[in-house]
């Protein structure tokens with residue numbers, strides 16, 4: 049795997065690229081701060097070099113022949129320069145620190161945004177892939193890494209400048225001093241590279257572990273999981289898993305710490321030896337008149353400050369490298385997101401389509417063997433009410449997502465007025481669609497944002513908001529909210545409230561209405577509503593069709609599809625029946641037919657039977673009485689024999705579905 053290539057050379061090779069990347073990010077985030085930092089650091093380097101040279105002059109004056117008072121007096125002007133250089137360097141350090149502090153958060157913001165901007169355009173199919181998700185998860189760490197990269201890059205630049213200054217001075221004093229300076233830090237550099245490689249390999253191996261631990265942590269504090277964590281006793285179970293994982297992670301950290309301590313000890317011993325050798329060489333130069341005493345003292349100072357600078361630089365390189373791994377993940381996630389993005393170009397779709405045609409469409413989810421939709425051909429015309437019915441897992445939701453342009457067919461084609469969906473500008477396609485998905489998003493925002501998010505430009509258009517709420521019956525929900533439209537719909541935050549399932553569905557329906565799109569796709573839009581609300585919702589959804597909107601309704605409530613123009617019946621991904629309600633109910637009932645009622649009719653009868661069982665007093669139910677299929681078409685309760693209907697009429701309040709027939 050390329051990501052595990054952590055040889056010393058590969059580390060060195062990556063540094064210029066990382067440096068470039070960091071500087072580009074910083075430039076995009078705050079060019080002024082970047083320039084200030086660069087200038088301040090150059091100034092610091094110059095001040096350091098100047099300070100060392102002035103120190104040399106001080107020492108030359110002090111070590112000259114003559115009375116002490118005269119030597120000190122001679123040294124004073126240079127001493128003033130030393131103090132001035134030091135003050136100047138300190139001021140510039142403060143300026144650089146302030147500018148870097150301003151830069152860091154902005155870089156973090158730009159880095160995070162650059163990834164998220166790509167992620168929100170990734171094809172749905174890829175968003176669900178585990179490899180892409182892993183890349184995204186590790187890419188998240190890259191945001192803070194970007195900020196630290198800046199800190200360490202600046203640290204390296206600062207140390208490098210100081211080193212250049214010190215090296216220049218040492219070269220002037222005696223050329224042999226320069227390699228000595230390097231010799232002192234070689235062991236440290238070696239130790240750093242070893243540690244960085246070890247950390248990186250550990251991070252790679254433990255990445256999945258860390259992700260899973262994070263998921264467990266989120267579950268333990270999740271509101272959604274809270275009931276089961278308590279009632280099913282899942283809390284201790286999860287906690288135990290979490291603890292085991294944390295213990296394993298702690299063991300790994302301990303292992304790394306031990307190895308690091310050992311490396312540190314070795315590098316310190318080697319550094320001590322090389323430092324000893326360096327000072328021995330310096331002493332030899334002094335005793336053999338190769339270097340004046342004053343220069344020797346300056347050299348000792350320069351060597352001390354130079355080795356400290358080198359150590360700082362090595363340490364910054366270490367951290368830069370560590371952070372770069374996460375930054376690389378962010379860059380990789382962004383690049384992958386870019387490659388998997390929904391194309392921004394394509395044939396424009398200025399008007400809603402008159403006809404949408406599925407032509408032998410097959411769709412297979414990634415990492416699944418069997419297709420969710422298999423060779424499906426159907427037609428949807430503008431202004432029609434289309435119902436998609438079928439058992440669980442038969443492919444209804446998948447079909448509606450393909451219709452919305454969220455997925456592209458694995459084979460076959462979806463055509464909008466004759467043009468293949470793949471060739472259309474997808475943003476235009478989305479622009480014609482409003483969705484109420486089965487697992488619609490409950491945004492942790494205010495009620496206003498929850499509705500207006502489908503057309504956020506109009507978030508302050510109160511009359512539109514009110515109209516959407518009235519349409520979806522959400523106005524009654526709003527009446528109960530403490531701050532009306534501005535109530536936060538998420539418990540766990542100050543002033544936040546939670547809504548019931550049915551109330552959320554009204555909000556979701558209001559959101560779809562607010563979008564005012566030409567094609568409305570409703571997937572089980574009323575599953576949590578009470579019977580009266582459900583009837584009302586279906587009536588209103590259907591009414592939109594007369595306003596020329598195309599309605600696609602996915603539902604298990606077969607009584608609510610009687611007025612659909614076309615009902616498509618799916619079974620295990622295949623389209624098995626189609627037609628209007630009357631046609632489907634008549635299918636398989638002719639004398640010539642010997643294969644019994646077909647799927648839709650069977651499902652409908654089953655539902656009606658259950659409906660009756662729920663509705664009627666069990667004692668009065670005569671199981672031998674055959675169902676009258678024809679009367680079922682009109683109203684399931686109309687098919688109930690007179691005696692039972694009387695029973696029902698006598699106990700209207702006990703009927704859970706008393707409102708269901710309108």
Ligand SMILES: Nc1ncnc2c1ncn2[C@@H]1O[C@H](COP(=O)(O)OP(=O)(O)OP(=O)(O)O)[C@@H](O)[C@H]1O
Pocket residue numbers: 176413414416420438439440441442443444445446447486
């Ligand atoms: N995101 C997904 N990734 C992989 N497989 C999926 C995904 N969504 C659905 N499937 C699978 O595709 C098939 C069709 O699912 P789909 O949700 O379209 O059925 P449905 O008819 O809407 O079911 P239900 O009535 O339960 O909502 C099922 O086998 C399901 O397991």
